[in-house]
Amino acid sequence: MGRDDPRISGEDRLIAEYFRPIALAPGAMDLRDDAAFFTPPDGHDLVLTKDALVAGVHFFPDDPPRMIAQKALRVNLSDLAAKGAVPAGFLLALALPKPVDTAWLAAFSAGLQADAEEFACPLLGGDTVTTAGPITISITALGTLPRGTMVHREGAQAGDHIFVSGTIGDAALGLRLPRGGAAATQWGIDLAAADYLVGRYLVPHPRVGLTKAIRDYASSAMDVSDGLAGDLAKLCLASGVSADVDVTRIPLSTAAAAAVENNPDTLVTALTGGDDYEIVCTVAEDRRAAFIAAAQAASVDVVEIGRIVVGDAPPRFTRDGKVFDTGAGSFSHF
Amino acid sequence: MGRDDPRISGEDRLIAEYFRPIALAPGAMDLRDDAAFFTPPDGHDLVLTKDALVAGVHFFPDDPPRMIAQKALRVNLSDLAAKGAVPAGFLLALALPKPVDTAWLAAFSAGLQADAEEFACPLLGGDTVTTAGPITISITALGTLPRGTMVHREGAQAGDHIFVSGTIGDAALGLRLPRGGAAATQWGIDLAAADYLVGRYLVPHPRVGLTKAIRDYASSAMDVSDGLAGDLAKLCLASGVSADVDVTRIPLSTAAAAAVENNPDTLVTALTGGDDYEIVCTVAEDRRAAFIAAAQAASVDVVEIGRIVVGDAPPRFTRDGKVFDTGAGSFSHF
Incomplete structure (x- = not known):
């Protein structure tokens, strides 16, 4: 097995090189399976948030890729914090133009890894595809909180x-x-x-x-x-x-x-x-x-x-x- | 309140018209909040899968939008089934070119709604953004199964x-x-x-x-x-x-x-x-x-x-x- 094994596709190599180091949760199974599992603590709810970022809309294509990655994850962590939920992990969908800019991808994944560690929010899984358009990133983040304690937009009372x-x-x-x-x-x-x-x-x-x-x-x-x-x-x-x-x-x-x-x-x-x-x-x-x-x-x-x-x-x-x-x-x- | 209320943005109107009817889970909160919640059954694991589809790569731009929506959801449901998980809900990130083709979007959301009902897999939340590139769809689907029972790629034994x-x-x-x-x-x-x-x-x-x-x-x-x-x-x-x-x-x-x-x-x-x-x-x-x-x-x-x-x-x-x-x-x- 290795780089020349025909059973390991370019897509799998890319995942192994850039994303496996971030996939530290047991349920990510080293990104070697079709799906991840997550064991929620009994008596808790999950909070789920999903944000998409498109080059040219949410960031400039020449913004530092490390920072683009951090922003993509952090906007979701911000949603979780506002709802009272503690981060538990995230999934990433990444659409990249061909040929893949490996320097960009290396810096992007380094930024993700730094934040996954800082916020104790490991990569659980995702999908990497090609696009004829701009780089497009979608992150789904999971948080947990005791059942029924999510803080909503509604609930404000006169006098608050x-x-x-x-x-x-x-x-x-x-x-x-x-x-x-x-x-x-x-x-x-x-x-x-x-x-x-x-x-x-x-x-x-x-x-x-x-x-x-x-x-x-x-x-x-x-x-x-x-x-x-x-x-x-x-x-x-x-x-x-x-x-x-x-x-x-x-x-x-x-x-x-x-x-x-x-x-x-x-x-x-x-x-x-x-x-x-x-x-x-x-x-x-x-x-x-x-x-x-x-x-x-x-x-x-x-x-x-x-x-x-x-x-x-x-x-x-x-x-x-x-x-x-x-x-x-x-x-x-x- | 209503169509002319300045507090309701074009984005919110689009969500209300095309996606709220699919967001039937209580935790989706009618897509009116920043995040969704999901209450997993005690003693169960979640299985999480995420697939991205890009026009021109995963589907033809002129494929029927109803079918594009169904394919986007079903490829995730296929992953869940293969892992032994029962569908529980999904989140959608949708990047659309401007101006929005409302006929396309209406057919797309009708396809999603039909499948959300058929497979008892309601929309929990997501994000809708613009792109200068092709239509890009990313769905994260959640399934549940009794703790520790996910079926993996590994596990096959000689003689099976x-x-x-x-x-x-x-x-x-x-x-x-x-x-x-x-x-x-x-x-x-x-x-x-x-x-x-x-x-x-x-x-x-x-x-x-x-x-x-x-x-x-x-x-x-x-x-x-x-x-x-x-x-x-x-x-x-x-x-x-x-x-x-x-x-x-x-x-x-x-x-x-x-x-x-x-x-x-x-x-x-x-x-x-x-x-x-x-x-x-x-x-x-x-x-x-x-x-x-x-x-x-x-x-x-x-x-x-x-x-x-x-x-x-x-x-x-x-x-x-x-x-x-x-x-x-x-x-x-x-």
């Missing part, structure tokens, strides 16, 4: 406090940043700040540390992937409520704050632009202190930005007492 | 009987059939036979009825998706054995038998061409009668085609006592 994790708008600003020296001259931010924003676009940091705090204390939650304004609107719609948000309390990074200070128009971008992969959640009054303490214990920054209110209007964003118009709201592919 | 379900080679012949009147003049088969072969290529029939018989009696199993010769070679490689196969016992449909009769060269195509979505499995001598009885009770045809033997050579195909060369063996994308 609205929290967001981390900082909002970095990725959207990083995506739209004037390139080269223009970031300094047009936006008035230095190179380090510009790099920070671009980095936040390229590689999200899913708030997995917040998972248990959300499950224990949040009345509703979702990850912020399509812009805070639009995603909070979706959460309110699902819950049958409205919201009042104080724009001045929305957490901005130092870099984003500098960009907004020098270019006030970019604040709308920050609130609607997408790719934050932070978490927005609602917490009842009597759980607020415990939620904050749990987030602190988990070393995840959370900031209260407003309250849930009765009504079915879209969330109202105000700044210094005046309505702040966030425009159309949310990113949509169609 | 080799069975295949249904008939072999129809899809490969259907794919390569001379179109129009040439099927009759070149291959000597009539229109009904030609239609049958093409139909077998377009819409596979996963042998879900055989699931329990495989779990109860097979020592190893896999679905035949890349050609019987190559897939049996993979099973033997995984099990550390070889095989003797009698080509004259391999079950051919009436249509395939006519094509082979008139064009002996097409027999190699039938044995290596792929897309059968039948099951090849091995059964120990003392379970052979029970397996045959269980398959009969499930109304699935199974035929014994040979025996597992000691060795690490590729399976040996013989016809009337002479070695029959199947060539390179198996379809590979790379």
Whole structure:
């Protein structure tokens, strides 16, 4: 057996070289079978999420392949965290143009491996195919949580406090940043700040540390992937409520704050632009202190930005007492 | 709320119109959340499979969209059946060119819905995105079985009987059939036979009825998706054995038998061409009668085609006592 064994196809060799090292779960069976198995802990539910990323739509074809892989996995881990689920494993479908760019694939699989280890989320299985189109990646991630404890979009009640994790708008600003020296001259931010924003676009940091705090204390939650304004609107719609948000309390990074200070128009971008992969959640009054303490214990920054209110209007964003118009709201592919 | 509500994006409308009717599992939450949940029965394992299909590679762009959808789901159901798992649900990632062809999408989702119902395998969630390339479909299917009972590729033992379900080679012949009147003049088969072969290529029939018989009696199993010769070679490689196969016992449909009769060269195509979505499995001598009885009770045809033997050579195909060369063996994308 070996490289010249006719029973081992090019596809099998590619899987063996680039993906077997990531397939460390027993149920992956070294990717040598048609399917994987997974043994869920008794008394637990699975949480399942699936995101597709297409070159030219969700990432630039010349983005570093390591980072593309990390983003592809992390957007799913972000969904799991927002639902209160602990990552358990993932499946990967990868459509690649021919001939396969092995340097690209090596860096891609190295990024996946690093994240599979960091987040204790091993590769379980998948499929690798060719395409005449752009690189297309689809990941299905599995998480587990005690039965019946998934946190939903619906569940927010009037009076609940609205929290967001981390900082909002970095990725959207990083995506739209004037390139080269223009970031300094047009936006008035230095190179380090510009790099920070671009980095936040390229590689999200899913708030997995917040998972248990959300499950224990949040009345509703979702990850912020399509812009805070639009995603909070979706959460309110699902819950049958409205919201009042104080724009001045929305957490901005130092870099984003500098960009907004020098270019006030970019604040709308920050609130609607997408790719934050932070978490927005609602917490009842009597759980607020415990939620904050749990987030602190988990070393995840959370900031209260407003309250849930009765009504079915879209969330109202105000700044210094005046309505702040966030425009159309949310990113949509169609 | 409604079509003009700015909080409901085009993407959400598309999901509501075409996919919500298929999302009948409670854990799908009407596709209104970021993730789905699934409550596995205690004491059971999950079996997970994921296949990607790309227009121009796995199907022709002008194949009927209803059938494309059915094939995309059924190839996964075929994997589950071969592992002994009962379907529980699926997730769908769909990358579509813009503007969305709503007639195509309506027929595609109708096909998915029909199969989700027929196979009791509801849509749990997924993602719908745009692409500059061909339509790309990735389905992750979940099945369940009693803990530790998944049937693997490895496990075949010397002396085991080799069975295949249904008939072999129809899809490969259907794919390569001379179109129009040439099927009759070149291959000597009539229109009904030609239609049958093409139909077998377009819409596979996963042998879900055989699931329990495989779990109860097979020592190893896999679905035949890349050609019987190559897939049996993979099973033997995984099990550390070889095989003797009698080509004259391999079950051919009436249509395939006519094509082979008139064009002996097409027999190699039938044995290596792929897309059968039948099951090849091995059964120990003392379970052979029970397996045959269980398959009969499930109304699935199974035929014994040979025996597992000691060795690490590729399976040996013989016809009337002479070695029959199947060539390179198996379809590979790379």
